[in-house]
Amino acid sequence: MREPRRRLQGLPGLYAVTMRTAVQVQFQYRTANYAYMLGMIAEPVIYLVVWSTVARSQGGAVEGITVGEFAAYYIVWTLVRNMNIVFTPYGWEGRIRQGELSGMLVRPVHPIHYDLAYFAGWKFVVILLWLPIAAALTLIFRPTFDISLLEIGVFLIAIWGAYLIRSMLLWVLGMVTFWTTRVSALYDMYFTAELLLSGRLLPLALLPGWAATVADVLPFKYTFGYPIEVIAGDLSTRELFIGLAMQVLWVAVGALLVAVVWRFGVRRYSAVGN
Amino acid sequence: MGRRMGLAWTFLRVGALNELQYRVNFFLSLVQSVVAVGTALVVLALVFSHTDSLGGWSSDELLVIMGVYVLMGGLIRSVIQPNMQQLMEDVQEGTLDYVLTKPEDAQLLVSVRRFGLWQAVDIVVGLLLVAVALVRIGDPVSVWSVLAFVLTLILGGLDIYCFWLILTTSAFVVVRVDFLIELFDGMYQAGRWPVTIYPGWLRIGFTFLVPLAFAVTVPASALTGRLSGWLLLGAAAFTVGLLVLTRWVWRQGLRRYAGASA
Numbered sequence: 001m002r003e004p005r006r007r008l009q010g011l012p013g014l015y016a017v018t019m020r021t022a023v024q025v026q027f028q029y030r031t032a033n034y035a036y037m038l039g040m041i042a043e044p045v046i047y048l049v050v051w052s053t054v055a056r057s058q059g060g061a062v063e064g065i066t067v068g069e070f071a072a073y074y075i076v077w078t079l080v081r082n083m084n085i086v087f088t089p090y091g092w093e094g095r096i097r098q099g100e101l102s103g104m105l106v107r108p109v110h111p112i113h114y115d116l117a118y119f120a121g122w123k124f125v126v127i128l129l130w131l132p133i134a135a136a137l138t139l140i141f142r143p144t145f146d147i148s149l150l151e152i153g154v155f156l157i158a159i160w161g162a163y164l165i166r167s168m169l170l171w172v173l174g175m176v177t178f179w180t181t182r183v184s185a186l187y188d189m190y191f192t193a194e195l196l197l198s199g200r201l202l203p204l205a206l207l208p209g210w211a212a213t214v215a216d217v218l219p220f221k222y223t224f225g226y227p228i229e230v231i232a233g234d235l236s237t238r239e240l241f242i243g244l245a246m247q248v249l250w251v252a253v254g255a256l257l258v259a260v261v262w263r264f265g266v267r268r269y270s271a272v273g274n
Numbered sequence: 275m276g277r278r279m280g281l282a283w284t285f286l287r288v289g290a291l292n293e294l295q296y297r298v299n300f301f302l303s304l305v306q307s308v309v310a311v312g313t314a315l316v317v318l319a320l321v322f323s324h325t326d327s328l329g330g331w332s333s334d335e336l337l338v339i340m341g342v343y344v345l346m347g348g349l350i351r352s353v354i355q356p357n358m359q360q361l362m363e364d365v366q367e368g369t370l371d372y373v374l375t376k377p378e379d380a381q382l383l384v385s386v387r388r389f390g391l392w393q394a395v396d397i398v399v400g401l402l403l404v405a406v407a408l409v410r411i412g413d414p415v416s417v418w419s420v421l422a423f424v425l426t427l428i429l430g431g432l433d434i435y436c437f438w439l440i441l442t443t444s445a446f447v448v449v450r451v452d453f454l455i456e457l458f459d460g461m462y463q464a465g466r467w468p469v470t471i472y473p474g475w476l477r478i479g480f481t482f483l484v485p486l487a488f489a490v491t492v493p494a495s496a497l498t499g500r501l502s503g504w505l506l507l508g509a510a511a512f513t514v515g516l517l518v519l520t521r522w523v524w525r526q527g528l529r530r531y532a533g534a535s536a
Binding site for chain 2: 038042
């Protein structure tokens with residue numbers, strides 16, 4: 001008799017199954033996924049055009065960043081942005097109001113694991129769909145890349161670090177809904193700060209000195225600017241590893257915040273329906 | 275014609291009255307608008323900390339563009355988009371029957387049914403931005419350029435309306451078109467900047483496919499002494515052509531509408 005296939009147990013098993021489900025579900029919606037990804041391209045292309053125009057009018061470079069390097073930055077941007085899509089804090093209102101959380105509460109693991117696993121699985125579909133987009137953008141905008149093997153290795157870790165940090169921070173932000181549903185102004189503020197100080201809008205080297213210093217001590221940079229610059233910038237080996245260390249730090253902070261806020265928040269939850 | 279204007283006005287009033295029930299939303303819209311404009315100003319400051327002009331526009335002139343962009347965005351979100359979203363839903367659910375059975379032109383009806391009063395906050399904010407920018411530029415603004423501004427603004431608004439209606443009409447064929455809103459929002463962002471900075475193929479796209487040039491850059495040109503008579507004439511001709519095309523596409527689309535258990 002054949003030995004039954006060994007199944008993964010516990011948390012790794014949960015992740016494996018949830019991720020596989022996500023891949024299958026999202027692959028069914030590949031057209032919708034694609035339309036969504038195409039819609040997202042407008043943003044970096046606009047930034048790229050603006051900064052290329054500035055660079056050309058300044059004799060080819062701004063703060064040492066050339067037109068080709070801007071192109072590289074915003075093309076890598078499109079992948080990092082996709083890695084950055086996690087469960088939205090706006091989704092918490094639905095989870096709480098419609099009692100979706102009740103089902104998650106009776107399961108024996110912390111509910112964040114489902115979100116982490118599901119969106120992580122989805123990423124594999126996204127990366128596959130992203131490849132042709134990247135190829136097209138590369139043909140159109142002619143980026144200049146100078147990549148080492150080490151940088152590729154660090155990048156492959158850093159995009160997942162970015163994913164973890166943003167997942168957890170937005171989870172914490174979403175949990176504010178346990179206390180109040182008037183959250184849109186707070187979220188607006190958060191996303192604006194993120195836009196300006198993460199490297200999403202522009203490479204952080206273009207910020208005034210004091211703002212760049214602020215960006216250094218905030219988590220946003222490690223979800224956007226840092227992973228992009230690993231590939232598209234020229235960071236020294238030391239800077240590459242300091243970045244990874246900062247990601248580890250922010251993952252730890254994020255996990256702590258999720259644990260603490262969840263403990264107090266979930267006490268305020270009273271299920272409705274479901 | 276007069277009766278139709280009256281009809282549109284009635285819809286507008288009812289829409290406004292409806293929204294007046296939810297006054298807190300005014301403040302939400304205002305906060306959103308202020309945050310958005312604040313961000314845009316920061317971006318403008320960042321760009322101009324590295325250069326003196328962008329594609330031939332100074333920072334104050336770009337502020338005019340941004341004002342028009344915000345204004346037009348308010349117009350889209352209060353008048354155009356709500357109607358088109360309603361139309362998409364009606365096509366999906368088959369409730370468009372109720373519009374088609376009314377004794378009035380269906381295209382007119384689907385275009386004036388909704389009005390988002392609070393989203394119109396952006397129209398005021400945009401006008402304020404334009405005014406501030408003009409004061410900062412300091413050149414006297416002639417009556418003619420104000421008239422040209424209003425005219426090009428109306429033409430631009432019509433262009434965007436046509437573009438939206440053509441897009442939405444595709445709902446008759448493919449049914450699920452919600453992502454179009456996402457797609458349009460993404461592309462509309464490009465209007466923040468003068469279309470002249472975009473590389474050739476994109477500039478043509480933003481002029482004729484997504485008429486951002488006519489909606490934002492041209493009205494802003496009217497106020498900053500960049501508008502020639504020919505350009506004005508071109509904008510008018512383009513709008514007329516687009517209106518005719520839209521009418522035709524709408525009729526084709528309606529033919530494919532089969533209703534669905536409404």
